[in-house]
Amino acid sequence: MNTPDLSAYKSYRGLPPLAGLATIAEAARPCLSITECVMRLKRLHYAFVRLHEILTARITAEPIYELKSAFSHQAYICAEHASALRTRVGEMREPPLGLDEVPHEGLQVFFDEILAAPTTAELLVGLYHHAFRTLWESLDRYMDDTNPLCDAPSVRLCRFAQMEVEDIRVFGTQAIACLVDESMHAKMLGWDETLTSCRLAAGKLDGVGPTVAPPERMYSAKPYTYDPVPRRDERFQDLWNQGVNPEAFLYDPEFAAQPKTLMMLFKRIREIDVPEMLASIIHQTKGKPWKYYRDMSRQLWDEARHAMMGEVGFASLGVDWTQARISHNWSTRLNTECTPMERHAVLFFIEQGLMTRTGKRFEWEVGTASGDPLVKTMQDFDWADEVLHAQLGREWYVKEFGDLKSALEYGDQCWSRVTSNWANVRDQGLTSHESWWPVIYSQACRTWGITPDPRVLAYATTYETQRADLKAVSGSA
Numbered sequence: 001m002n003t004p005d006l007s008a009y010k011s012y013r014g015l016p017p018l019a020g021l022a023t024i025a026e027a028a029r030p031c032l033s034i035t036e037c038v039m040r041l042k043r044l045h046y047a048f049v050r051l052h053e054i055l056t057a058r059i060t061a062e063p064i065y066e067l068k069s070a071f072s073h074q075a076y077i078c079a080e081h082a083s084a085l086r087t088r089v090g091e092m093r094e095p096p097l098g099l100d101e102v103p104h105e106g107l108q109v110f111f112d113e114i115l116a117a118p119t120t121a122e123l124l125v126g127l128y129h130h131a132f133r134t135l136w137e138s139l140d141r142y143m144d145d146t147n148p149l150c151d152a153p154s155v156r157l158c159r160f161a162q163m164e165v166e167d168i169r170v171f172g173t174q175a176i177a178c179l180v181d182e183s184m185h186a187k188m189l190g191w192d193e194t195l196t197s198c199r200l201a202a203g204k205l206d207g208v209g210p211t212v213a214p215p216e217r218m219y220s221a222k223p224y225t226y227d228p229v230p231r232r233d234e235r236f237q238d239l240w241n242q243g244v245n246p247e248a249f250l251y252d253p254e255f256a257a258q259p260k261t262l263m264m265l266f267k268r269i270r271e272i273d274v275p276e277m278l279a280s281i282i283h284q285t286k287g288k289p290w291k292y293y294r295d296m297s298r299q300l301w302d303e304a305r306h307a308m309m310g311e312v313g314f315a316s317l318g319v320d321w322t323q324a325r326i327s328h329n330w331s332t333r334l335n336t337e338c339t340p341m342e343r344h345a346v347l348f349f350i351e352q353g354l355m356t357r358t359g360k361r362f363e364w365e366v367g368t369a370s371g372d373p374l375v376k377t378m379q380d381f382d383w384a385d386e387v388l389h390a391q392l393g394r395e396w397y398v399k400e401f402g403d404l405k406s407a408l409e410y411g412d413q414c415w416s417r418v419t420s421n422w423a424n425v426r427d428q429g430l431t432s433h434e435s436w437w438p439v440i441y442s443q444a445c446r447t448w449g450i451t452p453d454p455r456v457l458a459y460a461t462t463y464e465t466q467r468a469d470l471k472a473v474s475g476s477a
């Protein structure tokens with residue numbers, strides 16, 4: 001057969017052909033079948049699901065705040081791409097979908113090993129040097145090998161996924177350069193080889209190569225156990241401190257909006273305890289529909305973002321936030337004393353409270369009244385996120401109870417159980433509840449160019465008798 005010269009093909013008046021997807025020549029070459037596409041897409045899906053699991057599982061006990069925040073973001077991204085791939089596989093003549101099956105034991109061991117990485121350094125190398133890199137390559141290969149016209153819906157997903165995986169890889173490369181030195185790399189050479197062997201045993205992540213039995217497990221030889229105890233890096237000090245009650249200040253009409261913005265920024269950065277807690281719910285709640293994990297991960301990421309808003313707000317005011325006491329009291333107690341359902345109840349109860357007149361709208365009004373456009377913007381988005389969270393809570397928590405009233409009562413009871421340790425932690429010598437307020441307020445006053453107001457400076461209400469919703473006897477969200 002004489003092959004026609006496809007480059008000579010002319011579209012109408014030189015318009016881009018094929019809706020701009022590809023050239024005629026690109027769309028006319030032999031490509032993957034549906035069966036081959038589904039096999040590869042399922043493997044990509046498996047990778048995103050496992051990466052979501054690993055990143056979520058490692059948020060709570062990872063001490064470094066920048067990593068906690070990044071894991072929160074990346075877990076959410078993986079959940080979104082897993083969702084998109086599930087939908088796509090369902091469009092490809094594939095019932096039953098078999099999306100919960102393990103594509104190859106080598107891949108299972110590969111991800112199990114990364115989940116069980118004993119140090120932050122190994123976790124970073126496993127995640128970014130191995131997993132996200134091979135995922136990027138597999139997405140690239142998929143787009144090279146599939147038909148850009150016939151399989152346009154998959155190509156669209158892969159393009160978007162590759163863009164975000166690229167961002168994650170760049171983050172990871174920088175994180176490894178900052179935190180993993182030569183000697184650390186040298187110590188993990190054996191494990192590094194195990195990860196490579198696992199991947200090769202599986203015929204690479206996307207199954208394009210020959211497959212063999214995986215190598216011996218190393219770190220995952222013993223089943224992984226989740227660590228629910230929140231840890232923080234050395235910038236976070238005095239972790240049981242409940243020496244300043246920011247809510248009581250915020251709702252006191254005697255105080256002006258400007259100093260109240262500092263209390264709101266403190267409340268924002270303190271929200272790093274919410275991802276610590278939410279990660280434990282997600283990890284320890286098994287067997288839910290995939291959408292549950294996607295929705296909860298969205299909320300987790302939002303809360304990490306709220307914490308970072310606090311960080312940005314303080315930085316913009318020249319305030320050293322490490323001088324505040326960003327407690328882990330709430331997440332530690334919930335993670336170690338409550339069941340996942342009880343934790344969810346507490347979170348829902350707090351977030352419903354934020355939907356009232358004195359909740360997120362009030363914080364936005366204070367931000368607006370303060371004249372600080374950054375705080376106003378942050379509270380605007382924080383408010384919108386919390387409205388979403390209240391909806392997600394109704395979807396995934398209240399339905400377990402059947403009605404809102406009993407769901408709220410249960411949340412209230414569970415919260416009361418873990419809020420009254422003010423005297424306990426002081427008596428155990430864990431904190432003296434020292435007030436951080438004068439230092440933070442004075443720093444901001446320097447930036448504002450004002451003399452501290454003595455009445456504001458002297459604010460000394462603690463959490464001893466009032467909890468964060470101003471009911472008798474700290475809470476986040």
Ligand SMILES: [Fe+2]
Binds near residue numbers: 303351385386389477
């Ligand atoms: Fe929230």
Ligand SMILES: [Fe+2]
Binds near residue numbers: 271
């Ligand atoms: Fe929040």
